[in-house]
Amino acid sequence: MKRYLSSRDDSLPWLFVNERGLSLTRQAVNYIVNRVGEKTNIPNLHPHTLRHSCCFYLANRGYDLRLIQDYLGHRDPKHTAHYTRVASKRFEKLWE
Known part of the structure; x- marks a missing residue:
């Protein structure tokens, strides 16, 4: 994580940011995890x-x-x- 954070050119306090540089919302994380589940054939992944x-x-x-x-x-x-x-x-x- 330290390496990832040091590679970023911002000083935002969030570990994961969206395309606008804001923290990911709960809904965005749910969406991302659910999509990964669909792509890997793991149903109802949350x-x-x-x-x-x-x-x-x-x-x-x-x-x-x-x-x-x-x-x-x-x-x-x-x-x-x-x-x-x-x-x-x-x-x-x-x-x-």
């Missing part, structure tokens, strides 16, 4: 899908629930706990 996928990945890799909670910005840990419940693959060889 930014929230990517967020969930990332958190399931972290849970399956054994990352701490508090870390995932903080990453997601959840105030209540029970909202984050469902990522660890479905991550049963982590426990497959526990009793062998």
